[in-house]
Amino acid sequence: MILYLDSNNDCENLFMPTARYNPMSEKVEGKISRRRFITASIGAGVVGIIVGAAGAWLLKPEVVAEKTVTTTLTREVTKTVTATAPITVTPPPVGLDVVAQRAIDGVKSLIAKGAAKPGDTIRILHVAGSRANLEKAIELWSKYIPEIKIELITLGQEPDVYTKAMSEAVTKAGTFDAVTIFSTWLGDIVEAGLARPIDDFFSKYDPGYTGDIAPIEPLASYTTLYKGRRYALVFDSDVFTLSYRRDLLTDPKLKDQFRSQYGMELKLPDTWEELIKMAEFFTKLNLTAPSGGRVWGAYFYAEPRFAAYITWLNIFIESGGILFDLKTMDPKIDTKEGKYAFDVMLRLKPYMPPEAITASWADLYDKFVKGETVFTAAWPSLSKEAHRPTALVKDVAGSAVLPGVEVDVAGAKKIVRAAPNPVNWVAVISNYAKNPELTYLFFQFATSPDIGKDVILTGVILDLFRRCWFTDPKYRPAFEEGYGSEFVDAYLRSLEISFPDLLIRGGPEYLGKLTVNVNAVMAGTKDPEDALSETAADWDSINKKYGVDAQLEAWRALANLFPSDVKEVWRAKGYM
Amino acid sequence: MRNNPPKIITYLANLPLNLLLYATLIVPFALMIYLAFLAWNPAAGINWWEAPFTGVNNFIRALSDSRFIAALGRTAAFVVIVVTIEFFLGLALAYFMLEEFKGKKISLSLIIYPLMLPWVVVALIFYLFFQDYGPMNNVFLKLIIGESAQNIHWFLSSTTAFISLIIADVWQWTPFIFLVMYSGLSAVSKRLIEAAQVLGASSRTIFWRIQLPLIKPLVLIAVVLRALEAFKVFDIAYVMTGGGPGTSTETISLYIYRVAIEYHDISYAAALSLIVLIILVIIIRSFIWYSFERGVKR
Numbered sequence: 001m002i003l004y005l006d007s008n009n010d011c012e013n014l015f016m017p018t019a020r021y022n023p024m025s026e027k028v029e030g031k032i033s034r035r036r037f038i039t040a041s042i043g044a045g046v047v048g049i050i051v052g053a054a055g056a057w058l059l060k061p062e063v064v065a066e067k068t069v070t071t072t073l074t075r076e077v078t079k080t081v082t083a084t085a086p087i088t089v090t091p092p093p094v095g096l097d098v099v100a101q102r103a104i105d106g107v108k109s110l111i112a113k114g115a116a117k118p119g120d121t122i123r124i125l126h127v128a129g130s131r132a133n134l135e136k137a138i139e140l141w142s143k144y145i146p147e148i149k150i151e152l153i154t155l156g157q158e159p160d161v162y163t164k165a166m167s168e169a170v171t172k173a174g175t176f177d178a179v180t181i182f183s184t185w186l187g188d189i190v191e192a193g194l195a196r197p198i199d200d201f202f203s204k205y206d207p208g209y210t211g212d213i214a215p216i217e218p219l220a221s222y223t224t225l226y227k228g229r230r231y232a233l234v235f236d237s238d239v240f241t242l243s244y245r246r247d248l249l250t251d252p253k254l255k256d257q258f259r260s261q262y263g264m265e266l267k268l269p270d271t272w273e274e275l276i277k278m279a280e281f282f283t284k285l286n287l288t289a290p291s292g293g294r295v296w297g298a299y300f301y302a303e304p305r306f307a308a309y310i311t312w313l314n315i316f317i318e319s320g321g322i323l324f325d326l327k328t329m330d331p332k333i334d335t336k337e338g339k340y341a342f343d344v345m346l347r348l349k350p351y352m353p354p355e356a357i358t359a360s361w362a363d364l365y366d367k368f369v370k371g372e373t374v375f376t377a378a379w380p381s382l383s384k385e386a387h388r389p390t391a392l393v394k395d396v397a398g399s400a401v402l403p404g405v406e407v408d409v410a411g412a413k414k415i416v417r418a419a420p421n422p423v424n425w426v427a428v429i430s431n432y433a434k435n436p437e438l439t440y441l442f443f444q445f446a447t448s449p450d451i452g453k454d455v456i457l458t459g460v461i462l463d464l465f466r467r468c469w470f471t472d473p474k475y476r477p478a479f480e481e482g483y484g485s486e487f488v489d490a491y492l493r494s495l496e497i498s499f500p501d502l503l504i505r506g507g508p509e510y511l512g513k514l515t516v517n518v519n520a521v522m523a524g525t526k527d528p529e530d531a532l533s534e535t536a537a538d539w540d541s542i543n544k545k546y547g548v549d550a551q552l553e554a555w556r557a558l559a560n561l562f563p564s565d566v567k568e569v570w571r572a573k574g575y576m
Numbered sequence: 577m578r579n580n581p582p583k584i585i586t587y588l589a590n591l592p593l594n595l596l597l598y599a600t601l602i603v604p605f606a607l608m609i610y611l612a613f614l615a616w617n618p619a620a621g622i623n624w625w626e627a628p629f630t631g632v633n634n635f636i637r638a639l640s641d642s643r644f645i646a647a648l649g650r651t652a653a654f655v656v657i658v659v660t661i662e663f664f665l666g667l668a669l670a671y672f673m674l675e676e677f678k679g680k681k682i683s684l685s686l687i688i689y690p691l692m693l694p695w696v697v698v699a700l701i702f703y704l705f706f707q708d709y710g711p712m713n714n715v716f717l718k719l720i721i722g723e724s725a726q727n728i729h730w731f732l733s734s735t736t737a738f739i740s741l742i743i744a745d746v747w748q749w750t751p752f753i754f755l756v757m758y759s760g761l762s763a764v765s766k767r768l769i770e771a772a773q774v775l776g777a778s779s780r781t782i783f784w785r786i787q788l789p790l791i792k793p794l795v796l797i798a799v800v801l802r803a804l805e806a807f808k809v810f811d812i813a814y815v816m817t818g819g820g821p822g823t824s825t826e827t828i829s830l831y832i833y834r835v836a837i838e839y840h841d842i843s844y845a846a847a848l849s850l851i852v853l854i855i856l857v858i859i860i861r862s863f864i865w866y867s868f869e870r871g872v873k874r
Contacts, residue, residue, distance in 0.1 A: 159837060159838075162837075163837060166618045166619070166840060167618075169618055169621075170618050170623065170624065187619075188618075188619040188840070191619050191620065191621045192618050192619050192620070192621050193621045293709075303818070303820075304817070304818040304819060304820025304821060304822070305818040305820075353708075354708060354729040354732050355707070355708065357731075357732055357820075357821065358729065358730075358731035358732055358737075358817070358820065358821070359707075359731075360818075505619050506619065506839075508838055508839075509838065509839040509840070509841075512834065512838050512839065516819075516820075516822055516823055517822065519820050519821055519822055520820070520821055520822025520823065520824070521822075522821075523732055523733075523734075523820065523821025523822060523824075524732075524821075525734055525821050525822045525824055526822055545617070545841070546617075546619070546620070
């Protein structure tokens, strides 16, 4: 077939080429004839079938299984790591902790009983950022249990994991056996029917959630329990700490100057009120950062994409605010605690770089490691970044517990400190997993004290959560090296006073609406009172959408897992 | 004259294409329409076919959803502004590029270059461009207003954030209009222009009375295509401003994305999408009627 373009210069025709096809002609103007085309097509088809069959024979499954790295061709799966080795006798594990040992024994028992067989594969859906961590876990797993293969289904961005997991809940296709999710999504994932309860496996295999090796409470409970049942294994911790420029905070001249101006000591702030004064002081000094940029007193999240809620929520909870009424599920954010949280943030605003309201979350990291902010708060990875050899603050970055709010508890003044734990990766076993018990055992192994230490120290996005990693001399030096010793101490305290994201169904939606309004207030496009009343109205609609009673049950269970200081204030205020 | 092949052969030959079309386009579209009348949310733990039928509730909800209406209005304003600017800029560039001059080929390549970039890349470029420390403040505005340019925070005000989105879109898509207009103007018969010149017509008259009327179909195609694309704007709003400050630069696509993916309110998102589709069909159809079919007797 040949397409002819009219030589007529009429522009309308130019864009409407006329196709002329003479079906009777066998050969047209030296082009391929129809007969030759058909012959060639059939020939190509036959050759294709032969080549395909040969390829399939050459790459039959047992040959593929011997490869250590395989790249898949699907769009979502960026790469697949298959941890295998020739099937040999399992070497006896030496010196592993009891949690990992129980996992290994459990797998062997399953194989012995025929409940799992050599060559079985566990498929894990996860985000690209945790790939290095999981590859380390696979490497260690294959040393002890080479019979069972692990396949990683890697997705690029966090929201992709959520979308894929929710799709799986709808299609029930069994495309993966486990997924690592933000604990914020736990309510949605459980209610959608994707997460398998794992209380039975907990009882049977004991993943070490008690005693000195246990993950720190309340984090261990609020990230894995939903309505009183266990649905996840802790895989990470994401509690915020205060990071600061130690060189500026301890400078004798600056300390004198601050004392003379504000009548108080320049030190780590105990409250947000103190922090505002210090932020003002440092901002007005117009200092030059090691990067050459300006030094701002503070940088706390207020950006529009997802992180703005974190700062607001922290101050709100510390001032004794409760998100919902524990009897009616009515939103309780349009209250004096909600207004106070905005008040603190708005008073801090002049001492924060404007990018705090506009840039993405990573900008906070960038500014701190360049020495451009004195006080900031973020995930533990900020401390890792600040201690890298290339960081301009590597020798002067300090860590502390976030400041608190002074509240009245039963007639006495008390500073309540709490630390938010936004997102936090946890491992969930799919209800549609081919072998959920086997899958569970992999995660018990990967999060055990010995193996988990190596897994966490390998990558970037996972952070420490077991008490022994902070306190046991066998583990602590490795974490001190990675994070800095001051951070390890501050982080342990922060974990103990940490509170969860809104881990009920619709959690991302509730927090998304809050983020948009916090950002609008900080940008000056919305009044705080309007923002609070609008958010409360939105939250009320979400409650109704999912059913007030069901949401109330989840909220009551979650509220009980908040840190004890916070609950004490709730009780004093009659909220609890 | 050759006989047509039997109908069964025609059907069989078309079958693969039809199957593909149904599987990838018509079935999902029908499903979306159906979902718009349900109250389905994946987090509810029920299958979509088990979701309760709610009639037109989602559509009624949309009419009272101030965020949806604001996003719709904002997107419409965005479309009108960017398409107008891009059209006149593209047409002017095309007109001037009709002349022969040294370096024309390089200039053509440079003009078309932004069109080749992925949307996300353009968004990132302009995100950095409009940062407080970015070239807009530190190079361009500094030359005009001096050091005070440092105090302009583009993404902190609703107006300047919206303007930054417009500039990014105009930069990327003016070349598209240019390309279409340039192709059209180049194809206009030189004989017509020469004849007009012989009769004493000025350049302006030739442009308005001969060249532009002849490329009218192309103008329509370019404007309609561009308007449809501009209405779907997502990437630059998502990357550059995140829809902020607050929701002041949230476009309709970004809002529907949030409803569907972040709030997983799939049925409501389907209803919003349908409303947008209907509005677009009405506007585009009216535009085509006004431009081409008005006054034509059949």
